[in-house]
Amino acid sequence: MRFGRLTVISQVKSDQWNNHRFECRCDCGNLVQVRASHLRRGEIQSCTCLREIIRGRLNYRHGDATQNNIASLLRCWYGMKSRCLNPKNQDFKYYGARGIIINFPDYETFRRYVNENLGPRPSPNHTVDRINNNGNYEPGNLRWATKSEQRQNQGPRLSRKLRAILETSLLDYGDDL
Numbered sequence: 001m002r003f004g005r006l007t008v009i010s011q012v013k014s015d016q017w018n019n020h021r022f023e024c025r026c027d028c029g030n031l032v033q034v035r036a037s038h039l040r041r042g043e044i045q046s047c048t049c050l051r052e053i054i055r056g057r058l059n060y061r062h063g064d065a066t067q068n069n070i071a072s073l074l075r076c077w078y079g080m081k082s083r084c085l086n087p088k089n090q091d092f093k094y095y096g097a098r099g100i101i102i103n104f105p106d107y108e109t110f111r112r113y114v115n116e117n118l119g120p121r122p123s124p125n126h127t128v129d130r131i132n133n134n135g136n137y138e139p140g141n142l143r144w145a146t147k148s149e150q151r152q153n154q155g156p157r158l159s160r161k162l163r164a165i166l167e168t169s170l171l172d173y174g175d176d177l
Contacts, residue, residue, distance in 0.1 A: 003024070003039040003040075003042070003044075003045060004050070005026050005028070005046040005050055006026055006027075006032070006047075007024060009023045009024060009025055009031075010023050011023075019036070020036040020037075021033050021035055021036065022039065024039075026046050026047040026049060028049040030047040030048075030049065032047045072127075073110075073111055073114060073121075074111075076127055076128050077110055080102055080137050081102065083100075084100055084102055098134075100137070101136045102136065103136050103137060103139070104137065104138070113142075117142075118143065118144055122144050126146055127150070128145075129142070129143055129149065129150045129153060130142060131143050
């Protein structure tokens with residue numbers, strides 16, 4: 001059974017609070033013992049190698065590291081994945097819930113596509129954007145865009161206040177609708 005980068009090998013003795021624990025092998029080869037509840041909730045997805053990648057200790061090889069050692073393109077990749085795959089992400093309703101998917105199997109394929117087809121990032125104000133707002137993150141549907149360009153491309157969103165008014169109005173009608 002897989003959880004992120006961890007593959008469960010065997011169940012080990014419960015800890016002093018009687019929490020079930022598993023021994024897992026990380027994709028990097030390390031062995032780690034993890035609480036079952038942490039695996040289920042997605043709180044632990046690797047030994048510590050993923051944290052090091054995210055923090056940017058290993059990102060210099062990507063060639064687009066920023067001052068704080070985190071590659072902006074890698075941050076973009078994790079943001080895309082979270083919006084499309086994580087129902088707990090506040091923007092999931094605009095991406096994953098609408099069926100928007102990522103058609104790149106991994107970060108390296110995405111990075112290679114961006115570098116070969118979009119070229120270097122024009123400025124720190126530019127991020128990767130979907131040309132067709134209803135399309136997927138896929139070859140031919142990506143471009144560099146500023147925040148203002150992206151706002152012009154996004155679908156309509158209701159303000160919280162207007163959404164609350166509409167929901168209240170609809171509730172008033174009850175089963176009459």
